[in-house]
Amino acid sequence: MAKQHVAEQETLGEAMNKTELFFEKNGRLLSYIFLGLLVLAALVYGYRALIVSPRVEKAAEMIAEAQYRFEDQNADYRLALEGDANGAGFLDVIGKYGSTPSGNLAMHYAGICYLKTGDLENAAKYLAKYSHVKGIPGALINAQNYGLQGDIAVEQQDYAKAVKFYEKAVMAADNNLTAPMYLRKAGLAEQAQGNNKKAVEFYEQILTSYPASMDAREAEKLLGSVK
Numbered sequence: 756m757a758k759q760h761v762a763e764q765e766t767l768g769e770a771m772n773k774t775e776l777f778f779e780k781n782g783r784l785l786s787y788i789f790l791g792l793l794v795l796a797a798l799v800y801g802y803r804a805l806i807v808s809p810r811v812e813k814a815a816e817m818i819a820e821a822q823y824r825f826e827d828q829n830a831d832y833r834l835a836l837e838g839d840a841n842g843a844g845f846l847d848v849i850g851k852y853g854s855t856p857s858g859n860l861a862m863h864y865a866g867i868c869y870l871k872t873g874d875l876e877n878a879a880k881y882l883a884k885y886s887h888v889k890g891i892p893g894a895l896i897n898a899q900n901y902g903l904q905g906d907i908a909v910e911q912q913d914y915a916k917a918v919k920f921y922e923k924a925v926m927a928a929d930n931n932l933t934a935p936m937y938l939r940k941a942g943l944a945e946q947a948q949g950n951n952k953k954a955v956e957f958y959e960q961i962l963t964s965y966p967a968s969m970d971a972r973e974a975e976k977l978l979g980s981v982k
Contacts, residue, residue, distance in 0.1 A: 814852035817843045818861055825864060836868035859886050863900055870903060879907050887927070898928035902937050905944070914944040935961045935970035942977060951981040 820842035824835040838844025845868060848861035866882030869875075882904050887897040905920030921941035925934045942957035954977070961974040 810852060811855050811857070814848060814855040814857035817852065818845070818848045818857040818864075821845045821848060821861070821864065825868070830871075832868040832871040836865055836872075856888075859888070860896070862886075863896060866900075867903065870907070875907050875910060879904060882907075894928040895933065898924045898933045898937070901927055902933070902940070905937070905940060909940075909944060909947075912947075914947045917941075917944040931965050931968045935965040935968040935974070938965075939970045939974060939977070942974075946977075946981060954981050 821835050821838065821844050824831060824842065824844075834844065836844050836846055838847045845861040845865040849858055849865060852858040853861075862881050863885040866878045866880070866885065869881060870878035882900055885900050887893070887900070901920045901924035905917040905924065908914070908917035908920060918941045921937040921944065924937040925941075928934065938957045938961050942954040945951070945954040945957065958974040958978045958981075961968065961970055962978075965971060
């Protein structure tokens, strides 16, 4: 019963609503910075710019249409994923420009859209196809990508796998916003397996390394429940 209780503390939907709020609000800005840097990098390659740059720019224009739908207040994730006659979807970007930075980013967004619509199999598939990149905007997206794969593993009750993804998410972006969030999730996943000692280590790491974070107070409560 105790394991079941811990496992049910955060369902996949709750995790998306609570812990991914930062990315929901700032995803487009992060993506624009991320893609802008990659476009600039592509132009450095001289003669290749004549071939690479147009494709990169067209892909960036196409993904912007899908992102607009994704970030709408009343987002239609199926529409953002598949597109229609009025605009492209993330799958269109992948199909036409899968090898570009925008195509890579579309893999990540497609995974989220599938996740939002309840298709865990395709969500895991597309999130795993995303290639992690360097740089601060990229690091935040990398962390979210690992974290969402961890959330899927939790939903599938593969808690050991979830812990590994959450640990990768912490390493991908060491900051006061995302790192303690994923440490807390790792602790919950360990509790779900009955590994209270390991859970305590994760919660204590939050208090030691990120005492001013939003998750620190929750970590104190969780420590009290396992000690």
